Amino acid sequence: MPKRTNQTVLETSLMRWEPLAVKNSQGKAWIKTLSKDEENGARTLLIKFDPGFKQEATTSNLPMDMFVLEGGMQYGNLRFEKDTFHYRPGKTQFGPIDSTEGCTRLVFTLGEGRESPAEPVFIQDVKQMSWGADLFDVTAAKRGRKTLRMDEDSGIVVRFHETWELGSRGLQGVQGLHDYQEEYFTLEGAFWDYLEYVDGHMLNVAGSYGCRAPHECSHGDTLTTVVPTRLIFRADYSTSKEPMNVEDAAKKLDDKKSKPHSEGGHIPVVPPDFTE
Numbered sequence: 001m002p003k004r005t006n007q008t009v010l011e012t013s014l015m016r017w018e019p020l021a022v023k024n025s026q027g028k029a030w031i032k033t034l035s036k037d038e039e040n041g042a043r044t045l046l047i048k049f050d051p052g053f054k055q056e057a058t059t060s061n062l063p064m065d066m067f068v069l070e071g072g073m074q075y076g077n078l079r080f081e082k083d084t085f086h087y088r089p090g091k092t093q094f095g096p097i098d099s100t101e102g103c104t105r106l107v108f109t110l111g112e113g114r115e116s117p118a119e120p121v122f123i124q125d126v127k128q129m130s131w132g133a134d135l136f137d138v139t140a141a142k143r144g145r146k147t148l149r150m151d152e153d154s155g156i157v158v159r160f161h162e163t164w165e166l167g168s169r170g171l172q173g174v175q176g177l178h179d180y181q182e183e184y185f186t187l188e189g190a191f192w193d194y195l196e197y198v199d200g201h202m203l204n205v206a207g208s209y210g211c212r213a214p215h216e217c218s219h220g221d222t223l224t225t226v227v228p229t230r231l232i233f234r235a236d237y238s239t240s241k242e243p244m245n246v247e248d249a250a251k252k253l254d255d256k257k258s259k260p261h262s263e264g265g266h267i268p269v270v271p272p273d274f275t276e
């Protein structure tokens with residue numbers, strides 16, 4: 001087997017914006033591809049429109065979850081601002097788009113052949129939503145989550161997450177392995193996270209994007225070093241036996257001590273083993 005290094009966390013702020021051709025548009029558009037599934041075409045992207053960008057109304061087959069990172073735009077009848085979330089079903093007409101100030105979005109598409117709900121979701125300002133339980137803090141005193149979209153049929157859940165306590169820890173001294181696909185994008189703050197690929201801890205900062213395939217990419221032993229830490233999570237539970245909602249998952253956390261790692265059990269993070 002060839003030597004491999006970290007394939008889990010991408011520093012997207014170090015990536016170059018690539019030009020994006022958009023039909024029936026004026027102004028410039030740019031793209032960064034964060035992950036892709038070659039088999040079904042699913043992608044996670046950053047898409048940026050320069051100030052003054054305009055696009056005529058069109059129809060897309062792609063079901064998409066999108067979150068506005070910067071700027072804003074008029075999007076048909078909808079107004080997108082920083083912290084707007086929108087789920088757009090497939091086969092939907094959207095636009096016209098008009099962005100005076102420019103707009104940067106985090107975008108997740110679903111692959112070919114995957115079912116997705118026909119009802120759109122629009123949350124103009126995610127900040128206005130109330131906090132729900134966090135996996136490691138069900139009272140949401142030090143860490144909290146907001147569920148932006150959860151669909152049991154397709155197994156997709158999108159969440160907004162914040163940590164407010166400096167030194168807050170998740171899975172202290174242990175690492176876990178998910179049986180579902182997990183993606184996250186760091187909006188703000190910083191935290192250390194263990195990464196089995198390199199027997200060490202990676203600092204996640206604004207722009208860090210993680211993509212963990214089911215049964216791969218063991219991680220944990222998290223330590224928050226800058227607050228608030230804000231993240232967008234998107235998980236795909238279609239392969240999973242775990243509960244999708246946070247309250248039920250939190251109740252099962254203790255079970256992980258007795259389960260084998262391959263079935264989602266937690267194991268200790270051990271110091272790197274090397275003799276020169």
Ligand SMILES: [Fe+2]
Pocket residue numbers: 178182219
């Ligand atoms: Fe995780």
